[in-house]
Amino acid sequence: MNTPHAPHTPPAQHPGAPVRSGIPEHGRIPKYYAAKVDIAALLDTLGEGQPLPAERDLAQRFEVSRETLRQALRELILEGRLRRLGRGTVVAGPKxxxxxxxxxxxxxxxxxxxxxxxxxxxxxxxxxxxxxxxxxxxxxxxxxxxxxxxxxxxxxxxxxxxxxxxxxxxxxxxxxxxxxxxxxxxxxxxxxxxxxxxxxxxxxxxxxxxxxxxxxxxxxxxxxxxxxxxxxxxxxxxxxxxxxxxxxxxxxxxxxxxxxxx
The missing domain is CATH 3.40.1410.10 (Chorismate lyase-like)
Structure with a gap:
């Protein structure tokens, strides 16, 4: 069974990020949220309009199930970090x-x-x-x-x-x-x-x-x-x-x- 890992605290140059990256004080976080933070860090290395790797590759990379990964992607889409383009998903521009x-x-x-x-x-x-x-x-x-x-x-x-x-x-x-x-x-x-x-x-x-x-x-x-x-x-x-x-x-x-x- 995969053990969820605590995401890194966002650097100081991201003042709009949640406090402590949204991790509750008891330290236990859902797997989808850990994957979401990891994907968000990946997005920072990609440019606007760049395609996201395939779901299968991301699930293997972050050691989560496909459904867990999809929940993370859905939240990033709702937040405007990602957008659907045709049958794929690309990095969205700033709001x-x-x-x-x-x-x-x-x-x-x-x-x-x-x-x-x-x-x-x-x-x-x-x-x-x-x-x-x-x-x-x-x-x-x-x-x-x-x-x-x-x-x-x-x-x-x-x-x-x-x-x-x-x-x-x-x-x-x-x-x-x-x-x-x-x-x-x-x-x-x-x-x-x-x-x-x-x-x-x-x-x-x-x-x-x-x-x-x-x-x-x-x-x-x-x-x-x-x-x-x-x-x-x-x-x-x-x-x-x-x-x-x-x-x-x-x-x-x-x-x-x-x-x-x-």
């Missing part, structure tokens, strides 16, 4: 660090040297329901747009965005706006609408079967969901946005300052 700010998705991705893009799923116009009317400062029944787009980074599908905005604010959205471009840039440059402030709520969810199909991910993959309510520079409600991001490809950053009176 996209999207700022929690009024900057657009396009700006955030471009700032990291990636090529942003969007693929239109649907653009519909319908009478605004009462709940949405409150958010957008409208009367129930006023016309509203719903625009749904897949988010891309270097042609990789990484999220899904749903935008609700009053037709009176952007009457020509269906004819004058290029759906693969930045909506914020269109509002500012073409319509002279500036963003003043916004409220956001961030939570973790699982994608619905439809969302997983559109984004191209397994249904069990954790997703990061952001609800945003934006206002223009006059304080008037502007948009409601629901953005779903792949948990294995995104992290979010923000700057914190001292609280007034604290």
């Amino acid at each position: 996209l660090a999207q700022p929690l700010s009024l900057a657009s998705y396009t700006e955030g991705v471009r700032d990291q040297g990636r090529r942003p893009g969007r693929q239109l799923i649907g653009l519909d116009r319908f009478p605004c329901p009462p709940v949405l009317a409150v958010d957008l400062g409208l009367s129930a029944g006023d016309p509203v747009w719903h625009m749904e787009r897949v988010l891309l980074a270097d042609d990789e599908r990484v999220g899904l965005e749903s935008t609700y905005v009053a037709v009176e604010r952007v009457p020509d959205l269906d004819t004058a706006f290029a759906p693969d471009s930045s909506f914020y840039a269109y509002l500012h440059e073409e319509l002279g609408i500036g963003f003043g402030d916004a409220d956001e709520r961030l939570e973790t969810v699982l994608a619905t079967p439809r969302e997983a199909l559109l984004i191209g991910t397994p249904g069990a993959l954790p997703m990061l969901l952001i609800h945003r309510f934006s206002r223009d520079t006059t304080g008037r409600p502007l948009e409601r946005v629901r953005s779903l991001y792949r948990g294995d490809r995104f992290s979010f950053t923000t700057h914190l300052g001292p609280r007034a009176g604290g």
Whole structure:
């Protein structure tokens, strides 16, 4: 019987690693976790996009069963260290660090040297329901747009965005706006609408079967969901946005300052 070995403590240059590499104080760790840490160390020696050795070879190398190895690989995929490519598994690149700010998705991705893009799923116009009317400062029944787009980074599908905005604010959205471009840039440059402030709520969810199909991910993959309510520079409600991001490809950053009176 194989005896699980304690993984090495991550070096100091990995400040985001778990304390003591996730080993509990009693020192007993599951075999899959020991294999996971060993594979993670192997990934550090490989470059982005490099294929992982075959499961059989890895199982022999780390002295674990194929099923134990697969559990370790599943966790590394969920964490974004690995990704499936065809019938194989390759080393994933670093996560996209999207700022929690009024900057657009396009700006955030471009700032990291990636090529942003969007693929239109649907653009519909319908009478605004009462709940949405409150958010957008409208009367129930006023016309509203719903625009749904897949988010891309270097042609990789990484999220899904749903935008609700009053037709009176952007009457020509269906004819004058290029759906693969930045909506914020269109509002500012073409319509002279500036963003003043916004409220956001961030939570973790699982994608619905439809969302997983559109984004191209397994249904069990954790997703990061952001609800945003934006206002223009006059304080008037502007948009409601629901953005779903792949948990294995995104992290979010923000700057914190001292609280007034604290």
